[in-house]
Amino acid sequence: MGRIFISVSYSEERCPWDIATIVAATSTKIFDDHQERLRIRDRVMVELGSRGFEVLLVPGDLSSTQAIEWINWHCRPGDIALDMQADAQVQTSQQGNLVYYIARNRERKQQAELLLLALTRRVPQLPIRGAIADTFSSLGAVSFCRHVAVPSLYLQLGFIHASHEPSPMQLREQEIALGIADGLAAWYRLVAGPQSEPRSSFQQGEAMAQPPTSPGSRTEQDRCSPIQINLNGRLYSEQGLVVHGNPYIPVDLVDRLGVAWSQPFNTRRIAYGNVVYMKAIELREANLAVFWEPAAQTITIQTLLPIAKQSQAIAGRGEATEVQMLMFLKRHNQTGLTQFPDIARLYRDEATHEGINHDVAFAQMCVETDFLHFGSGLQPEQNNFGGLGTPGGGGESATFPSVRLGVRAHIQHLKAYANREPLREEVIDPRFHEITRGIAPLVEGLTGRWSADRFYAIRLLAVLRQLYETAGWL
Structure with missing residues (x-):
């Protein structure tokens, strides 16, 4: 019972x-x-x-x-x-x-x-x-x-x-x-x-002091059933498991996929028949596509994706199209998109011009402005999409005369952290020269620098994956 x-x-x-x-x-x-x-x-x-x-x-x-x-x-x-x-x-x-x-x-x-x-x-x-x-x-x-x-x-x-x-x-x-x-x-x-x-x-x-039921016990075995693993269009040689409606795959397959976990035991793992299995959905953290088909009892894993080889590098080339970014923003805030209809195109143009990954920059804009809802000291008319401050530590947020210049300042601030390459446009970012150039080339380096939120990089990467999910890649 x-x-x-x-x-x-x-x-x-x-x-x-x-x-x-x-x-x-x-x-x-x-x-x-x-x-x-x-x-x-x-x-x-x-x-x-x-x-x-x-x-x-x-x-x-x-x-x-x-x-x-x-x-x-x-x-x-x-x-x-x-x-x-x-x-x-x-x-x-x-x-x-x-x-x-x-x-x-x-x-x-x-x-x-x-x-x-x-x-x-x-x-x-x-x-x-x-x-x-x-x-x-x-x-x-x-x-x-x-x-x-x-x-x-x-x-x-x-x-x-x-x-x-x-x-x-x-x-x-x-x-x-x-x-x-x-x-x-x-x-x-x-x-x-x-x-x-x-x-x-x-x-x-x-x-309550009843002992737990281990995954290898008879009762748990009754709750497990084998499933097929479809890897890039072909059936994998080993089977996975479905436990309580959640698909698991052998951890050896995870190693074969080249997934490296900085904290591997934060993922859900079970032992069954002397084999260790990991919850398949966790592969999404490595930017792999995972689809569970209950009717076919098959877990589909796709690694041949444009984002699969991407790291957390701030500099580089983004993959999302202008339409994909617009649809993603529309899902979260239709009013904000009406107010800033060119925001996706501007991020794509300005980031590409400076060699910055526009996917990362756009995702950070969504985090900083709460998908253009703003608040926390920011107003839409400030055109401040990166939560940029002003020199001197006065606690005021920067203001820019146009949407494009606001986007440009955000991209310049990211580039200051990402590398030491010279800017291609005149400096708009008010605190560009305050940053030690190239100090944070990866997104994780923004935690504790761009924001004191200890989950800042995790939140940014979460929005980035949401963008990819909306685009149909995850």
Whole structure:
């Protein structure tokens, strides 16, 4: 009989690092939302318990990483897991509830939509942003969706407003809890099958002390099934596995593909029949195309892509066309595209002229302006698309007389970090001469220099992969 895990963890990714964000975080009570989510979690537990479901609460003082480890230690086949967060976006105008699911997994997407449907039925007043692949999250992946051993979803409970008014969660806690309970019950029945019946018990997670089920055990073997691996149009000699609806491939194949991981054990791995397997979706981090076809029970991996050989180099040539960049921006902000209709062409022209990868520059513009929503001290009329400052440390953002010159200044600032090559145009960037030329030729070198956000390079690369996904390359 399966159980339902509910987590309300502390996200390590939401700590503000700049002064403006810290001030906004204080005014919007970002750090108080944890208690709200704990109250909703407790209401969900009581409701599901009254319906006979067995609910396990992950200890509420754990970080996201610790919560994942806790669930993986206690879970067993047939369980499902939900993490509830309340994103506090200070910059963006987008608001609403959403569920992240692991990308390229149709079954998990269906489950995410089922959860949102139940929540909408109970609280139709809440805005819904939909079921979203985790590759379109701010970091390009959601650890809870990828690293929890059993089927898992990541529910984002709306956004906290920059005002002192009560949030929708505070006003409708009971209705939201009932909606989540309805969704979890429907999700559980979908995973467990029509024959499953909940039993009348529920418990606090800290009191649960059942040993975990190892991937090699008999029970887990019943949950594994072999799948074919299609590599660049040909069947690979070894088979992969599908576990809880997620495809895995032999780690030896990963080595053959030439994928080098700086932190290999951040990826989800299992041992089965004395062979180590890795979750196939993680290959996307190496810019490889991964497609899961459940009907054919085949995982398709494509390495012959224009982006497969690219590194994080800032200098170089981009691959995205003007149309692809425009469609990507339209998906995120139609209004911004209307206001700056030539933005994609300008980035392509200016970056190519200076020998800078326009894919990287365009992705960074999306990060710095929040897809042209702006905010955080930037206004559209400043034409400052790179979040550039002014000399002297006065805390003011630079302003440029035209869109083209704003784009040019951004490209020049990137080139200052990327190499020591001379500029082909007159210096527009107000802080170009303040930079040690060539100090950060790779995107990862921008973390701690362009921004104090410790996840800055990860966010930039996540947007870059989203651009490639929209273009159909990933």
